[in-house]
Amino acid sequence: MFTGKRKYAVVGLLIIVILSVIAFRGNANNAEAEYVTVTRGSISEEVLLSGTVKPMESVDLAFEKSGTVSSIYKKAGDMVYSGQIIVSLENGTEQAALETAEADLESAKARFEELSKGSRPEEILVKESELAKSNQDLKNFYSSIPAFINDAYNKADSAVNKQSDPIFSNDQTSNPDLTFNVSNQQQKNDAVSARLAVTLTLEKFRTLNDSVLSQEKSQEEMDEALQEVRTYLLNVQSFLVKVSSALNSAINVAEATIATYKDNVATGRANVNTAIQSITGTIDDISSQKIAVEKIKRELEVLKLGSTAEVLSQQRSAIMKAEANVRSASSNLRKTIIRSPIDGILSKQDAKVGELASAGTSLVSVISKNLFKIEANLPEADLAKTAIGNSAIVTLDSYGNTVIFDAKIISMDPAETVIDGVSTYKTTFSLINPAQPVRSGMTANITIKTSEKVGVLILPQRAVTSSDKGRIVNVATEDGTEERIVTTGARGSDGMLEIVSGLNEGDIVALPGKK
Incomplete structure (x- = not known):
């Protein structure tokens, strides 16, 4: 009899619990509900962000x-x-440089083709004629040297023994002196010493001039003679400069006399300068002509030897150089164009x-057309939930919440950006085939679906509390409720929580504060 009563008591308790569950399910929106049931369902984790639309590519x-x-x-x-x-700048010079470089390249290639075929007899004849002419030009330069040296000597002798003769007494002796007084003794001493030295210079100059005029000289001897003549002329020029300085400090001399002396010295200096330029020009011309002769000789030797591997290699190098010049000219032209x-x-x-x-x-x-991205700052707290490739749905303030755009994460900055003391990470989304026109600068509202689980045990998040034991729930039993430790998983954006272990489907859980 006692056993039967206990049986009825248990049945009655279960009925009460079941009625409580039914009442809870019938009033699920009532904030005062006491119990919830563990069920299977889907749970989604989401992250909400705000960002700005920007072109996928933008270049300045x-x-x-x-x-x-x-x-x-x-x-x-x-x-x-x-x-x-x-846009382009004025670039006529750069364009011309490119065309010249391209022409040089074509010429180098054509030359390589000629060399590859070998030298023709007529080419050798042309080069031999060119060498003969170049040698004759060099010979003509040397044949004109005696006349240049003689002219230079006459100008130097005239400047010393004619233009400056009235300025000195005893000028052909070892004790020359000025014919006037000066205020600067050092300038007088310099002029007198220079007059004595230039006498010796003119003697050497005259000897050389006589030798060149009377004897046939080799080209090497003529080269040496030209260098000596240039030295003699520079000595005469130095003498005339010192004489001019002495004239500037002359005293107790009629102005007309000093003016005449100065004019004579200026004439002498001008003639000597002309002679120096003539001799220097001759030296340079001969040097250049010698180089030209040697160049033609080498070219003739190459023609006679034929196109050796070395010659062809050199011409290939010439082509490479020409190609580099084309690239350089092309680069300079590109710099004038956007x-x-x-x-x-x-x-x-x-x-x-x-x-x-x-x-x-x-x-x-x-900016890119019809290709846009969204940049947003992801808080540190949501960083572990998201990853490149996560899908997202986007609404734009310009269209309201009714127009939905699809997007996905394409990049996440590894370095943080601190905003109002919170570490955030710039996250970039690509818009996928937007159905409506999008413009740079629009404000975007982003919902990232970080994970979704189907057919898992779920409970409202508020049914689970924390203690020093871990995560716990109060499970309804025959005798009331008991604490049970549970393992939780994903947190849904709708307030639901995944129960990984500790509960079974159909278990009834009391909300916190309800026993």
């Missing part, structure tokens, strides 16, 4: 060199394609024809 363009703007081909708002010219590197819309164009454009100053901006 500038000239690599300064210059005057000559042509504008596109205006702001125009569609441009990769490689299309937008081209679009992408397909897109010209969002900025500040260049004006005739204005000076400075190198490195941005004048043009291009």
Whole structure:
């Protein structure tokens, strides 16, 4: 009899519990519900962010060199394609340099082809004639040397023994002296010493001149003679400079006399300078002609030997050099032109024809068309939940919540950006085939679906509490409730929580504070 009563008591208790569950399910929206049931369902974790729409590609363009703007081909708002010219500077010089480099390259290639075929007899004859002419030109230079030296000697002798003769007494002796007084004794001493020295110079000069005029000299001897003549002329020039200094300090002499002396010395200096230039020019001409002769000799030797491997290798090097010149000229030309590197819309164009454009100053901006991204700052707390490739849904303030756009994460900055004391990480989303027009600068509301689980045990998050034992729930039993430790998993954005272990489907759990 006792056993039967206990049985009825247990049955009654179960009925009460079941009725309580039914009451809870019938009033699920009532905040005062006491129990919830462990069920199976789906749970989604989401992260909510706000971001800004930006073009997928955006480039600011500038000239690599300064210059005057000559042509504008596109205006702001125009569609441009990769490689299309937008603005250019005046570049006639650069264009001509490129054309010259290209012509030199073609010439080098043609020469290589000729060498590859071997030398023709007529080419050798032409080169021999060229060498003969070059040798004759060199011989003519040497044959004119005696006349140049004789003229130089006469100018030097006239400057010393004619233009400056009245300025000195005893000028042909070892004790020359000025014919006037000076205020600067040092300048007098310099002039007198120079007069004595130039006498010896003229003697050597006369001996050399007589020798060149009377005897046939080798080319090497003529080269040495020219160098000696140049030295003699420089000594005479130095003498005349010191005489001019002495004249400037002359005293107790009639002005007309000093003026005449100065004019004579100036004439002598001018003649000597002319002689120096003539001799120096002859030395340079002979040197250049010798180089030309040697060059033609080498070329003739190459022709006679034929196109050896070494010759062909040298010509290949010449082609490579010409190609490098073409690349350099092409690079210089490109620096005067702004081209679009992408397909897109010209969002900025500040260049004006005739204005000076400075190198490195941005004048043009291009943004991609119909390809947009969204940049948002992801808080540190949500970093572990997200990963590149996560899908997201986006709404734009311009369209409201009814227009949904699909997106996905394409990059996450590894370095933090601190905003209001909170570490965040710049996260970039790509918009996938937007159905509505999108513009840079629009405000985006982003929902990232970080994970979704189907058919898992779930409970409202508020049914689970924490203690020093871990995560616990109060499970309804025949005798009331008991604490049970549970393992939790994903947290849903709808307030539900995944129960990994500790509960079974159908278990009834009391809400916190309800026993």
